[in-house]
Amino acid sequence: MSQIDTIQEIAEKAKKASFRLANIDTITKNQILHKISQKITQNKDKIAEENQLDVNLAEKMVAEGILSKPLLNRLILTNDKIDQLNVYLENVADLDDPVGKKQFAVKLAEGFELERISCPIGVVAIIFESRPEVVIQVTALSLKSGNAVILKGGSEAKHSNRILFQLITQVLEKYDLADAVGLIETREDVAGLFGQDKAIDLIIPRGSNEFVKFIQENTKIPVLGHSSGICHLYLDRECDFQKAIPVVLDSKLDYPSACNALENLLIHQDIASKILPDILKGLTDANVKLLGCGQTISIANTHGYNLETAKEKDWKMEYTDLILSIKIVSSIDEAVDFINTYGSHHTDSIITENLQSAEQFLSRVDSACVFHNVSTRFSDGYVFGLGAEVGISTNKTHSRGPVGLDGMVIYKYLLRGNGELRASFSGKNAQPFLHTPLPLD
Amino acid sequence: MSQIDTIQEIAEKAKKASFRLANIDTITKNQILHKISQKITQNKDKIAEENQLDVNLAEKMVAEGILSKPLLNRLILTNDKIDQLNVYLENVADLDDPVGKKQFAVKLAEGFELERISCPIGVVAIIFESRPEVVIQVTALSLKSGNAVILKGGSEAKHSNRILFQLITQVLEKYDLADAVGLIETREDVAGLFGQDKAIDLIIPRGSNEFVKFIQENTKIPVLGHSSGICHLYLDRECDFQKAIPVVLDSKLDYPSACNALENLLIHQDIASKILPDILKGLTDANVKLLGCGQTISIANTHGYNLETAKEKDWKMEYTDLILSIKIVSSIDEAVDFINTYGSHHTDSIITENLQSAEQFLSRVDSACVFHNVSTRFSDGYVFGLGAEVGISTNKTHSRGPVGLDGMVIYKYLLRGNGELRASFSGKNAQPFLHTPLPLD
Numbered sequence: 001m002s003q004i005d006t007i008q009e010i011a012e013k014a015k016k017a018s019f020r021l022a023n024i025d026t027i028t029k030n031q032i033l034h035k036i037s038q039k040i041t042q043n044k045d046k047i048a049e050e051n052q053l054d055v056n057l058a059e060k061m062v063a064e065g066i067l068s069k070p071l072l073n074r075l076i077l078t079n080d081k082i083d084q085l086n087v088y089l090e091n092v093a094d095l096d097d098p099v100g101k102k103q104f105a106v107k108l109a110e111g112f113e114l115e116r117i118s119c120p121i122g123v124v125a126i127i128f129e130s131r132p133e134v135v136i137q138v139t140a141l142s143l144k145s146g147n148a149v150i151l152k153g154g155s156e157a158k159h160s161n162r163i164l165f166q167l168i169t170q171v172l173e174k175y176d177l178a179d180a181v182g183l184i185e186t187r188e189d190v191a192g193l194f195g196q197d198k199a200i201d202l203i204i205p206r207g208s209n210e211f212v213k214f215i216q217e218n219t220k221i222p223v224l225g226h227s228s229g230i231c232h233l234y235l236d237r238e239c240d241f242q243k244a245i246p247v248v249l250d251s252k253l254d255y256p257s258a259c260n261a262l263e264n265l266l267i268h269q270d271i272a273s274k275i276l277p278d279i280l281k282g283l284t285d286a287n288v289k290l291l292g293c294g295q296t297i298s299i300a301n302t303h304g305y306n307l308e309t310a311k312e313k314d315w316k317m318e319y320t321d322l323i324l325s326i327k328i329v330s331s332i333d334e335a336v337d338f339i340n341t342y343g344s345h346h347t348d349s350i351i352t353e354n355l356q357s358a359e360q361f362l363s364r365v366d367s368a369c370v371f372h373n374v375s376t377r378f379s380d381g382y383v384f385g386l387g388a389e390v391g392i393s394t395n396k397t398h399s400r401g402p403v404g405l406d407g408m409v410i411y412k413y414l415l416r417g418n419g420e421l422r423a424s425f426s427g428k429n430a431q432p433f434l435h436t437p438l439p440l441d
Numbered sequence: 442m443s444q445i446d447t448i449q450e451i452a453e454k455a456k457k458a459s460f461r462l463a464n465i466d467t468i469t470k471n472q473i474l475h476k477i478s479q480k481i482t483q484n485k486d487k488i489a490e491e492n493q494l495d496v497n498l499a500e501k502m503v504a505e506g507i508l509s510k511p512l513l514n515r516l517i518l519t520n521d522k523i524d525q526l527n528v529y530l531e532n533v534a535d536l537d538d539p540v541g542k543k544q545f546a547v548k549l550a551e552g553f554e555l556e557r558i559s560c561p562i563g564v565v566a567i568i569f570e571s572r573p574e575v576v577i578q579v580t581a582l583s584l585k586s587g588n589a590v591i592l593k594g595g596s597e598a599k600h601s602n603r604i605l606f607q608l609i610t611q612v613l614e615k616y617d618l619a620d621a622v623g624l625i626e627t628r629e630d631v632a633g634l635f636g637q638d639k640a641i642d643l644i645i646p647r648g649s650n651e652f653v654k655f656i657q658e659n660t661k662i663p664v665l666g667h668s669s670g671i672c673h674l675y676l677d678r679e680c681d682f683q684k685a686i687p688v689v690l691d692s693k694l695d696y697p698s699a700c701n702a703l704e705n706l707l708i709h710q711d712i713a714s715k716i717l718p719d720i721l722k723g724l725t726d727a728n729v730k731l732l733g734c735g736q737t738i739s740i741a742n743t744h745g746y747n748l749e750t751a752k753e754k755d756w757k758m759e760y761t762d763l764i765l766s767i768k769i770v771s772s773i774d775e776a777v778d779f780i781n782t783y784g785s786h787h788t789d790s791i792i793t794e795n796l797q798s799a800e801q802f803l804s805r806v807d808s809a810c811v812f813h814n815v816s817t818r819f820s821d822g823y824v825f826g827l828g829a830e831v832g833i834s835t836n837k838t839h840s841r842g843p844v845g846l847d848g849m850v851i852y853k854y855l856l857r858g859n860g861e862l863r864a865s866f867s868g869k870n871a872q873p874f875l876h877t878p879l880p881l882d
Binding site for chain 2: 106114251351364366367371372384397411413417419421423
């Protein structure tokens, strides 16, 4: 049997399991999560052993210069990290079940009632990088939302992923749901998923931008994700410098490799020469490499800073590094147009004391997250109070921004009647539709 | 300039206009719809003239056998039909504005509040067939939901579409929104849309199954639609024959070419020999060509009916014609599995007096619309009370089943603060997030 057949089998089995999983009640789903947690506790030594195999190999790769030190660190499952897995499972168990919510209900005629109920999407494929704890996190989110899931983790974490997957499967077997979680291991396997659009309903890639883009370009299956995070901060003519300067520094420096870190700073021309010196100093002190438009460069020059010219490609670049491009604009309109053109519709923020300008910016910037007087770094499912984050999406359909459990469900219409015929409700003596709203309980 | 450039221009201009349109208030949007209605009234003669040009050409094509008579009939804009356009515009103006709804709101800290607000998707391309009134219908739905729209109508309706488009544009020009509605005319233009994934956010095809499938396979842009409507009716062991037989006939005969018409009839083996004679008679009297499984054929034989064998491909076929395939199943489980495997996840119904079986069916069948004791013909936006129907979707993300105006919107997160920094909410002395729910007004 070829590799592709195997992936097809995994996908089709997951689909079958998804139909059963969709109808399992909240109590049972939470029980499964608790039992996975117990399994992990019982097998801490085994998990540590398997993880050590990955770590040994990774250490060799670091010594050979093939793997970076931070990647190695993310791979290590310390005792604390293993305990954290249990906390995570318990937390997801505590979250509200997103399945079975009545969203809409009307009476069409006496005893003839329609309702729209949230239900799982079906089968989700989640592709992620080296941290093995993600196996537990995404399994918890998928099971809680009633979705079967196919996991593809980083190959560096192969042994760790396998043992965690085995423990999950041991629990699921007791519920006749062993196929509800699948594990695949190679990039070839991922390519094999792309054609499984009958079985797989959604792909959630949590990895590098290039990889997300590659997936989006190679499958008909909907992809929930973001291929880049080019976030802007616009310092308005009427901004409070005491707010603006710290927010610029926080947006860029708090976690430069995050997708919600600042990439392009826009400054109104009327305040540029006044505010730039402090900003240039703060960023330079923090070793940020600065690029700028012509105007920015000449102001910077008068203060002894030499900036490189930001080229067209720079404005469209997510550096996820200590690099920032600065542009001076003549109006809020120019700022909004620039953001809508060059941004990635992820997170953009305005700093201003003028509430009208703020509201204009909030309504006109076409991004998942639009902020007023705060750092771009706040766009995050945990910060937003969504309980858990499946990922961040820059899609314009289904889910946008930080996606919580409610991004893992869709809905179905249920209509209950008593032998009603469509023909009775049309033509000359048509029975009318009542369309009386019914309570959503 | 090449053809492709022109399409790109239309798409990019629509994108620009969509940013303005997104922020136009409900009153102004309704005013635009009323003014289009007035324009139509003022230009009834002109519309009739242009329509006559299409009709003349179409009549020649009917005479030559290139076009079918029903298609010609759908093309004709009678005086009544033109009046109906105004009714339609007024009705859409009366619908609730789906934009600007607060869906979620939490206080993160004092004076630091997050909300999630519905907003338009952006630019929608709607592709439809010959009926020229669809130009007005989809324009009304798009403008009301704040979306720019690119229309592609049937080439048979070229002159009618153009005059309606011109009247719309004349109104939009007064609001600096002329580019918010675009018209394209050829299949080549449609192919040109496929690559405009930066400007176009959603494609809604309302046409033949093959065409929908072709679009889905040739673009990265999300497609809202259904490539087929293979609907099932399952007559359970405990069904009431007085309900079952009329529902079978209504599901098949009320409007055989509709996507929610019955294609596959499943009957429990314990009642098959009792109920089949009446069903076979009713369907045969209505000239329905019948296909069956082996068991169905032998029962039919004993009653003097000769059925063809339904092959694998027949169970997967949407005939949209007077053809029906009948299968005898041994249990509700087999029925559900069959529907989930062979169906198109559109509309499926069970006939039973056993409420437990009904609920099992409703929860286990993975379709957009799942019914109990009613005809499959009820899945429709108007019937469901959605006000207007954008289309019917068998997607598993964003919108499913009949899609109303709320399928034309997405949302954005707005966060308003006072200079908050992410760093203040993390680390040792982290300020905690409150996550206090706020009223949705």
